[in-house]
Amino acid sequence: MREAPRLRVAFFRPDDERTEEAVELVESLGADPVPDPMLAVEPTDAAPRSDADYVVLTSKTGAELAAAADWDPDGATVCAIGDATAAALRAEGYAVDHVPAEFSSAGLVDSLGDAVDGARVEVARSDHGSAVLTDGLEAAGAYVHETVLYRLVRPESAGESTELAAAGDLDAALFTSSLTVEHFLAAADERGVRAAAIEGLDAATVGVIGEPTRETARAHGITVDVVPDRADFEALACAVVEDAAPTHHE
Incomplete structure (x- = not known):
């Protein structure tokens, strides 16, 4: 049996030890991390x-x-x-x-x-x-x-994940606050891919921390699939990968 391709999971934490920890966590879950810091x-x-x-x-x-x-x-x-x-x-x-x-x-x-x-x-x-x-x-x-x-603030370099989403090359996205949602969409706007990126997220598994973040995503037309009971990044990543993995195949 051919091995299923690994999930490509984007997250938007600041470019410090939090991103390093997130990369390690996502890799430990058997997925490929896509760090795209949306906050500085x-x-x-x-x-x-x-x-x-x-x-x-x-x-x-x-x-x-x-x-x-x-x-x-x-x-x-x-x-x-x-x-x-x-x-x-x-x-x-x-x-x-x-x-x-x-x-x-x-x-x-x-x-x-x-x-x-x-x-x-x-x-x-x-x-x-x-x-x-x-x-x-x-x-x-x-x-x-x-x-x-x-x-x-949003780093000038932010936005790789929006292009992946627009191309249908993103399997999951982890939003940790309303501001990460807003900055993701602003980066997509700058690249002219906002509508395509939202469509790409709809085809992926989207997880958020907390009801306020869910409401922000929903207000911008993004469907949220996962809101973990525990409001921390580890719980979010584990829940999203678990939700996404069963349906991920070629």
């Missing part, structure tokens, strides 16, 4: 405020930039969305007081509940953070301040 980090050199009752960090990048700015929580309750964020904070020497069971903005708001009523809450994150977090905390009675630690 531009630090603002800002630091989270130190006069809050609660401080929320939403990403590994944010945790590392807060540490680089010599941020001092000064007794605040430190909240991290996701295990990766919590691990990054601990690696920098910070104590993490709260990690919601659901790794999302809505999950954090729900888990804090009435505890933040009347409290000062600092949210430190990128310039593309969801309003679900800040609006939810304010609705819970918190006094919310947001600090932008970094901006997320």
